[in-house]
Amino acid sequence: MRLPSTPSFRLDGKRALVAGASSGIGLACATALAEAGAEVTLAARRKDALTECARALANNGWRANVLQLDVADLGAVRAEVEAAEPFDILLNAAGLARHSPALETTPADFDAAMAVNLRGAYFLMQAVARRLIETGRPGSLITISSQMGHVGGQDRAVYCATKHAVEGMTKAMAIEWGRHRIRVNTICPTFILTDLTRPTFDDPAKRSWIEEKIKLGRPGEVEDIMGAAVYLASDASAMVTGSSLMVDGGWTAD
Numbered sequence: 436m437r438l439p440s441t442p443s444f445r446l447d448g449k450r451a452l453v454a455g456a457s458s459g460i461g462l463a464c465a466t467a468l469a470e471a472g473a474e475v476t477l478a479a480r481r482k483d484a485l486t487e488c489a490r491a492l493a494n495n496g497w498r499a500n501v502l503q504l505d506v507a508d509l510g511a512v513r514a515e516v517e518a519a520e521p522f523d524i525l526l527n528a529a530g531l532a533r534h535s536p537a538l539e540t541t542p543a544d545f546d547a548a549m550a551v552n553l554r555g556a557y558f559l560m561q562a563v564a565r566r567l568i569e570t571g572r573p574g575s576l577i578t579i580s581s582q583m584g585h586v587g588g589q590d591r592a593v594y595c596a597t598k599h600a601v602e603g604m605t606k607a608m609a610i611e612w613g614r615h616r617i618r619v620n621t622i623c624p625t626f627i628l629t630d631l632t633r634p635t636f637d638d639p640a641k642r643s644w645i646e647e648k649i650k651l652g653r654p655g656e657v658e659d660i661m662g663a664a665v666y667l668a669s670d671a672s673a674m675v676t677g678s679s680l681m682v683d684g685g686w687t688a689d
């Protein structure tokens with residue numbers, strides 16, 4: 436009897452662009468993709484931080500390059516992606532969060548969140564997908580969205596708007612690019628301990644709220660996202676597109 440063979444989680448020979456790789460979830464995902472065999476290009480604005488991250492990956496024998504890039508700068512996004520060899524994998528973790536009650540949101544804060552979380556995510560995917568389609572290669576595009584792309588959050592109307600929009604565009608792009616063998620998915624984390632969430636976790640009331648809402652009873656850590664990144668990047672998820680992979684400890688289960 437011939438048993439089915441488990442599809443590979445390995446990424447040998449693949450090139451991955453990881454945006455927002457200078458810290459937090461992006462760095463964790465870049466590490467996971469590199470450990471799985473991909474050559475990773477670490478992109479973000481802070482070049483020194485990226486260089487340090489790339490050195491740490493190289494010290495483990497993994498392949499990493501650095502690309503200083505502001506994802507809100509569409510000209511730069513297009514130029515850099517067009518100039519590079521096509522990326523088989525895009526993992527976009529570039530993001531920001533400036534929270535305020537909806538009655539107090541300023542246009543500047545609204546525009547800043549849209550420029551990075553939404554517009555940046557959109558045009559990065561467009562640029563990477565164009566190169567893949569030009570060269571006839573399959574690909575996997577992954578955005579770090581959020582559980583807040585599926586539910587609301589107190590004082591987080593703008594952030595929720597960007598993440599709900601990311602969920603919508605992911606589905607639409609999956610429909611358009613499936614015939615080119617390009618898969619488009621999101622990972623939707625719960626609250627993960629990073630620089631972004633430090634102010635939230637430093638507030639005891641908010642920390643209690645988080646621990647109560649997460650059914651598994653603990654905040655997330657960046658390591659919790661790494662398996663999801665490798666799964667969605669690899670052939671293990673070959674039939675998965677237009678999906679949101681909830682890594683939320685059960686936050687959205689009720």
Ligand SMILES: NC(=O)C1=CN([C@@H]2O[C@H](COP(=O)(O)OP(=O)(O)OC[C@H]3O[C@@H](n4cnc5c(N)ncnc54)[C@H](OP(=O)(O)O)[C@@H]3O)[C@@H](O)[C@H]2O)C=CC1
Pocket residue numbers: 454455456457458459460461478479480481482484504505506507528529530531532551579580581582623624625626627628629630631632
């Ligand atoms: N932490 C959490 O609880 C959760 C986070 N998320 C999402 O995960 C993503 C990563 O967040 P997290 O790791 O927590 O936060 P961090 O602040 O640690 O990481 C944010 C990353 O985005 C990069 N970045 C920000 N602005 C830009 C820009 N204009 N161009 C390029 N890179 C940029 C930063 O690098 P640099 O400053 O060098 O440019 C950094 O690498 C975000 O999209 C966030 O919304 C989702 C759910 C939960």
Ligand SMILES: O=C(CO)[C@@H](O)[C@H](O)[C@@H](O)C(=O)O
Pocket residue numbers: 532534580581582583588591594624625626627631632633634635
């Ligand atoms: O998406 C998130 C949690 O699901 C986080 O990024 C938070 O919203 C974060 O921005 C915070 O509130 O501290």
